[in-house]
Amino acid sequence: MNKYTGKTFQFPSPAKLNLFLHVVGQRKDGYHELETLFQFLNYSDNIEISVTEGTEITLLTPIEGVKNDDNLIVKAARLLQEKICLINTNPLVVMGAQIRVNKILPMGGGLGGGSSNAATILVALNLLWQSDFSTEKLAELGLSLGADVPIFIHGFSAFAQGVGEQLTPATPKEYWYLVSKPQISIATASVFSSPDLPRDTPQLTSDNFNQYYRDEYLFDNHKYHNDCQTMVIKHYDEVANLLAWLVEYAPSRMTGTGACVFSRFSSEKEAIELQKKLPNGIYSFVAQGQNKSPLISVVKIIENRQNESNNWLN
Ligand SMILES: C[C@@](CO)(OP(=O)(O)O)[C@H](O)COP(=O)(O)OP(=O)(O)OC[C@H]1O[C@@H](n2ccc(N)nc2=O)[C@H](O)[C@@H]1O
Numbered sequence: 001m002n003k004y005t006g007k008t009f010q011f012p013s014p015a016k017l018n019l020f021l022h023v024v025g026q027r028k029d030g031y032h033e034l035e036t037l038f039q040f041l042n043y044s045d046n047i048e049i050s051v052t053e054g055t056e057i058t059l060l061t062p063i064e065g066v067k068n069d070d071n072l073i074v075k076a077a078r079l080l081q082e083k084i085c086l087i088n089t090n091p092l093v094v095m096g097a098q099i100r101v102n103k104i105l106p107m108g109g110g111l112g113g114g115s116s117n118a119a120t121i122l123v124a125l126n127l128l129w130q131s132d133f134s135t136e137k138l139a140e141l142g143l144s145l146g147a148d149v150p151i152f153i154h155g156f157s158a159f160a161q162g163v164g165e166q167l168t169p170a171t172p173k174e175y176w177y178l179v180s181k182p183q184i185s186i187a188t189a190s191v192f193s194s195p196d197l198p199r200d201t202p203q204l205t206s207d208n209f210n211q212y213y214r215d216e217y218l219f220d221n222h223k224y225h226n227d228c229q230t231m232v233i234k235h236y237d238e239v240a241n242l243l244a245w246l247v248e249y250a251p252s253r254m255t256g257t258g259a260c261v262f263s264r265f266s267s268e269k270e271a272i273e274l275q276k277k278l279p280n281g282i283y284s285f286v287a288q289g290q291n292k293s294p295l296i297s298v299v300k301i302i303e304n305r306q307n308e309s310n311n312w313l314n
């Protein structure tokens with residue numbers, strides 16, 4: 001009997017920022033080699049999962065414009081099922097789920113919402129279906145769904161290399177951010193296929209990063225920048241204009257391939273003050289950087305609670 005069957009649980013699926021994003025080369029298969037500094041935000045989608053018997057995966061809250069079969073939530077759940085079936089032939093194994101997602105993260109914003117949803121599903125169902133795969137194995141599975149999935153599975157801020165899967169833990173200061181976005185979304189593939197994307201930023205390497213990174217140097221564009229921003233501001237006036245406006249008030253940069261940009265503050269109050277001044281038609285929220293993903297603590301709490309109630313029954 002699976003101890004979680006018939007029960008419902010809530011899991012956070014946080015946003016990430018790329019505090020900087022350097023394109024340092026391109027692989028033979030076309031994928032770009034990156035060096036980036038990831039930090040989570042305390043701003044998350046919420047995913048509710050009810051564990052059911054059998055193998056049915058039902059997403060009760062479809063996302064507009066994304067077919068359920070293409071939704072990274074469903075794809076991640078099916079991928080985990082496939083891997084469980086390879087090691088377990090017991091037909092009574094519990095691998096069903098009814099899933100609801102409350103999405104607050106904008107899509108195509110560079111906040112990694114889709115990858116984060118996939119990671120939350122892999123980590124949560126690994127617990128609830130009791131499949132017991134290691135974090136490394138889940139990250140390996142996740143990488144086949146998207147380059148950003150491993151960071152959300154590991155759940156610590158990191159300097160990342162490769163396509164974003166080689167992680168060195170990092171602890172950038174947990175500043176407050178105003179995240180804002182013009183009413184456009186930018187497809188990751190269109191940025192990486194552009195001839196205007198700089199692809200030759202010299203590599204930092206993890207040793208150099210560890211030795212020389214300081215939060216106060218982050219917005220010194222000679223040291224750290226976002227190469228995708230160079231391409232995006234050339235092609236999207238909306239982002240160029242928003243960034244030009246923001247930098248008059250606070251250090252600001254684009255995250256990932258955009259279209260969200262973040263502005264850094266020492267306090268929540270200062271971030272909210274600038275939010276009030278934003279030009280009309282700009283989507284925005286204020287959140288704090290977090291070096292630990294809230295997903296990992298929620299998983300620990302559920303595990304501990306369940307163990308305590310089992311001990312009490314025994
Ligand atoms: C750029 C980053 C930085 O964190 O974030 P986003 O802005 O998308 O959130 C990520 O590396 C994005 O990762 P992810 O969103 O998973 O990208 P994928 O779906 O794997 O890739 C979409 C397409 O972009 C191109 N691509 C992606 C990543 C990469 N390192 N090189 C590439 O050339 C490939 O053509 C790929 O088919």
Ligand SMILES: Nc1ncnc2c1ncn2[C@@H]1O[C@H](COP(=O)(O)OP(=O)(O)O)[C@@H](O)[C@H]1O
Binds near residue numbers: 073110114188
């Ligand atoms: N659960 C999901 N949440 C968000 N986007 C998803 C999801 N499943 C599939 N997608 C697709 O992934 C694309 C990228 O979304 P997202 O990860 O939010 O943006 P970004 O990669 O810019 O941070 C979306 O435009 C959408 O087509």
